[in-house]
Amino acid sequence: MTLLRRVLDTLYLIGGIIASVFLMAILSIIVLQMLARWTGHVFAGATDYAGYCMAAASFLAFAYALNHGAHIRVSLFLSALGRHRWWGEVFCFGIGTAVATWFAWYAIRGNHISWRWTELSQGLDATPMWIPQLSMSIGAVLLAIAFWDNLVRLIFTGSHGITTDLVDQSQGE
Template identity: 85%
Template sequence: MAAARTLRRILDTFYLIGGILASLFLIAILAIIVLQMLARWTGHVFPGATDYAGYCMAAASFFAFAYALNHGAHIRVSLLLTGLGRHRWWGELWCFGIGTAISTWFAWYAIRGNQISWRFKELSQGLDATPMWIPQLSMSIGTVMLAVAFWDHLVRLIFTGSHGITTDLVDQSQGE
């Protein structure tokens, strides 16, 4: 049991790190926008600012996925699952099974796309000419984190009967 608690703490910390990284990238977007405004007001140019803000937005989104799943912030089919009554477990199993398969597939191809961009030295088409593997790295890491989270919740559902998502507002309002 101590090993299970340690693994649970490690995974929850892993998801929290994703959430923290997502928030830092949101702050970076704010900083880039403010710097771009200051540059324009002083008659200067901040080349590539729009591209950098876009990269930060993508990073914030992908790093937030696992944290959001772990805290019940993703859109789920709770009304349908609640309507299944005693067969709810099977509905949850189906949903987490599909989510796990899709997120694992997505993570695999995100990593492959990142490798291809690195191998062919692909550059962005904007003024910044950033090697594309750099901003794509956040997508690869974020999708792997999401796949780990889906696998985590699927395995928990199979072995404990509960997926372990901490907040589900629809279910809480119904007293579950």
Template identity: 40%
Template sequence: MRVFLDKLYNAAGYAAAFFMVGTLLMVVAGIADRVLALGWRGTDMYAGYAMAACGFLALAHTLKRGEHIRVSLILQAVSVRSRRKLEIWSLFAASILAGAFAFYSIKLAYQSWEFHDISTGNDATPLWIPQIAMGVGAIVLFIAFIDEFVLELRGRRAAGNADDAPHNE
């Protein structure tokens, strides 16, 4: 199961990278269209869709790498036992919130499909198509939070030290 979950998080990370490149290509295409009057429609919208897909698909991979922003001031001020309780509580709460986020993201995409909702831009893209990436990213994030919660309960979570200095790479 661990191998499958790690591959899932990595696949979501690779998909996010793919959409990041897609964002770049759509921005370049939009610039080329403005300069050369090529008549390409919707490049700005597609750049936005790709950027949203990149952001949502990267959430779980970023979480599992320990790169999400953490507020550690409270964790530094409490005992190790209290720190673990806070970690368990926060992972439980995050799992609930991520689950609700995943549910409503999928519901949004389904409703967009059901009502034939299209974008207001000149591309007239059915909105359920770009919303799928948001739903998939939210589902994988939900799975990642459940994974972290279970690992913390079992005492196997490799959490960063609350005393670690922030880093920028």
């Protein structure tokens, strides 16, 4: 296994681990909000913080999920292509790569605009929006890297890096 392969796989894994930390943060925020209400207190901005954590958990997990076959793919269509499946996969990864790269570019751009304009959230928390948007930008970049990784690997080796795909596994049995 090459150094680049280990670095990329570690990067995807770190994104997945950080996403799981944000899922635990959502649970913690919800429990703290419940405790605050039961004791007659207010946890201002709890809903907003839980939303930020949900966005972070989602976006940071995208690349890890892609490489573990957790995204909805077009496997049934690809399986029906038979000997032309490789071309279908190149087409699908090409479209996915283009869209993910475009999204990453605009996520970073939007993040920079929020920072430059010192945009604040509209909730009670008044959080600078560039902070929660940062996790979206990082996650979008990780997803674009994962798509590029799989596309290049597919073109040069004939096989992508997605490790499990339940539809494909059942086809071989």
